[in-house]
Amino acid sequence: MGRTHAIVIGGSFAGLAAGRVLNDFFDRVTVLDRDIFPAGAADRAGVPQARHVHGLLLRGLHEYERFFPGFEALAIERGATFHDHTYDFAVLRPQGWTPRYRSGLKFLSASRELIESCVRDLFRRLPKVELRERAPVIGLAIDKYGAPRCRGVIVPRGSLASGSSDSTAAGNQEILDADLVVDASGAMSRAPQWLAAAGLHPPDETIVDPLAGYSSRWFQGPPPERWPDDWWWWAGAYIRRRPDDLVEANFQLKEHNRWHLTLSGFNRRYPPTDETGFTAFIERLRSPVIVAMTRLMEPISPVYANRAIRNRRRHYERWNERLDGFIAIGDSFCAYNPVYAQGMTAAAMSATMLRGCLERLGPAEGALAREFHRAEAEIQHGPWMLSAGVDLRFPFTAGDRPLSLKLFNQYLDRIGAAASDSVVRTRLLEVAQLVRPFDDLFEPSIMMRVGARTVAHAAASLAHVFSRNGAREIPPMPPPPTLADPPSTRTAA
Ligand SMILES: Cc1cc2nc3c(=O)[nH]c(=O)nc-3n(C[C@H](O)[C@H](O)[C@H](O)COP(=O)(O)OP(=O)(O)OC[C@H]3O[C@@H](n4cnc5c(N)ncnc54)[C@H](O)[C@@H]3O)c2cc1C
Structure with missing residues (x-):
């Protein structure tokens, strides 16, 4: 038929964002999910992490709004609210209560089910996409003549209820052909096993388990x-x-x-x-x-x-095998401790990166997968350092600790101790919320401020030790209440 077809495995955040991008480059896009999607904002089995607290960062809000105009309005209509995490929300860090101030970075607070239902409903309105439920993928169809190429996915025979013009059946399996296959099946993706079954060495994995x-x-x-x-x-x-x-x-x-x-x-x-x-x-x-x-x-x-939640990174960006026509996105590429609520946002940013690669290279280019995985690794580097990297500061966390990581964690401690400097504080927040690149934490002006605060702290500690009356440091804000000491807080902004 000559019509181009992309298949996405997994219809959650990464899959829907990727599908949105592919809609602009392929004649047809099929998203396959093993789950049945609920009609509204309700629980489903395929995303067990949804039962834990989720929210969407400002950067993610912008990304999903760009992909799906009307997303924000729909989320609000369904009950989502906005707040400023440093003004409307009390955070007790190791160093004490976070100073209260307006960051201007709004946070979309809603259940994950609500956020996902908005993205899904808007996705379904796209002209060239099909979202298929109860469609578990059980393998990858890989041609190994010449440069290996992924030519589709394997599904149990009969699972594509309405049949498909571009599928071929053999035994109890069926192959659904595609020009590009995107793995968005989450942290527990079986793609490494499927690749191994096809005779390819899967990419290296880094697991950091706290x-x-x-x-x-x-x-x-x-x-x-x-x-x-x-x-x-x-x-x-x-x-x-x-x-x-x-x-x-x-x-x-x-x-x-x-x-x-x-x-x-x-x-x-x-x-x-x-x-x-x-x-x-x-x-x-x-x-x-x-x-x-x-x-x-x-x-x-x-x-x-x-209890099955670990930091996991599959290093497709330095994979020795060449496999055209296959990419991994979202948690299937990199999943981490959700301390900064970055996963859904990073998935959308990766999809935006996919758009850039498709625009530059075109959908048929063999180098697409390699280029995209390199770009995705750059996006995921900051979130990984702020989650898995920080987990590794604890001696019980299993994983390698290169010197660069130890230095980073020491620097992060200093940033934490310099939280009374609003410029430093804001910078960390902007990096954690993905509105600034990770490298901006290391701008000379920021490093100088962190250094100055470190020196000032050391001097204050010495003064405290040597002062005869042991004058106490004034806390940066009135803390939230203790039960013994009922609330007496007033706005401290
Ligand atoms: C406790 C916790 C709290 C979190 N809090 C936040 C937060 O506040 N903010 C935030 O942005 N992120 C948060 N995250 C991270 C976020 O949940 C993930 O980053 C995000 O869900 C990744 O989306 P995904 O589409 O890559 O994968 P998933 O959401 O895991 O989706 C994978 C999809 O693939 C489908 N699937 C799997 N296997 C197959 C198969 N073989 N065939 C067909 N379909 C398949 C599944 O049914 C599912 O729909 C949190 C994570 C955890 C664990």
């Missing part, structure tokens, strides 16, 4: 009049781990005044998976801010738990 576990629960929030006036953190609170306390709690307001609480523990300090244990765990957190909030609320879900 032995983490997650448990989450939904709550119904109180009516507004029950929320204390001086609890300014109306959008939520986040307690981050520190070396002597390896647990985190992230509690966020979502649509329809529902709240989502995710507890995480590292080095096998897994949070409980039962309701009684979950409640007891919240009471033992190092700040009582979260338990105080839950006491105003009603639990409305069971506790959902997950």
Whole structure:
């Protein structure tokens, strides 16, 4: 027929964003997912991580809006809200409470199900795409004559319910032909096994395992009049781990005044998976801010738990094999500890990068996969360093620690200690939220400010040690309440 066809494996964020881009370069795009998609913002089996707290960074919002005009309005219509993470949200870091200020970086707060349903519904309106449910891919069809080329995917025979003009059946399998196959099947992608089955060495993997576990629960929030006036953190609170306390709690307001609480523990300090244990765990957190909030609320879900979450990077960018017609995108390429909520945004940025490669090289060019994987590795470098890299500062985390990483973590500690400098603070936030490239953390002007603060801190510590009255440092902001010491916070901006 001469019509070009692209297949995407996986209809979640990376798959839908990639499919959106391919819509502009191929005559047909088929997205295959093993799941059945719910009609609205509801849970589904194929993305177990959705049961833990998710939100979308400003950069991600812009990317999805560009791909799917009307995305933001639709999300708001369905109940999403915006907040400023440094102004409306209380964050307890190892160094203390984050100073409160307006960053101007809005964060789209909604359940992952809601965000995904908006992207999916807008995707379905595209002219050349087809989103097929209950369509599990079980292998890659690879031609090995000359330069190896991926020519399609293998599915169980009969799984493409309405049949397909470009499929061929053999035994209990069927091959669906394509000019380009995109693996967007997530962190647990089986592409490495499929490549091995076709006689190719899969790409090297880096796994950084902080032995983490997650448990989450939904709550119904109180009516507004029950929320204390001086609890300014109306959008939520986040307690981050520190070396002597390896647990985190992230509690966020979502649509329809529902709240989502995710507890995480590292080095096998897994949070409980039962309701009684979950409640007891919240009471033992190092700040009582979260338990105080839950006491105003009603639990409305069971506790959902997950322990299979690791940082994982598949190095397609330095893969020795050549395989034309196949690319990996999103979590199937690189997945990490979600400490900065970057995964859905990085998936969309990678899809934008795919567009750039397709514009430059065209869809039929053999070098497309290699070029794209190199570009994608650059995008994923910053998120990886801020998640897997930071996990590696803990001695129990399994993984290699090159000197560059140790230096980076020391620098990051200094940045954390320099948080009273608004320029440094803002820079870290912008890099973490992917509105600036990772390298901007190392601009000379920023490094000088971090250095100056480090010296000032050292001098202040010495002054403290030698001062006769031991004058105490004034904290940068009034902290959220302790239960023993009821809230007395006023706006500190
Ligand atoms: C606890 C936790 C919290 C997180 N919080 C955030 C956050 O706040 N913000 C953020 O941006 N990111 C967050 N993330 C990361 C985010 O969930 C992922 O980065 C994102 O889902 C990646 O999208 P994806 O499309 O690559 O993969 P996935 O979302 O995992 O989707 C993979 C899709 O492929 C399908 N599939 C799998 N195998 C097959 C197959 N063989 N055939 C057909 N279909 C298949 C699945 O059904 C699924 O639909 C978090 C992650 C975790 C673990």
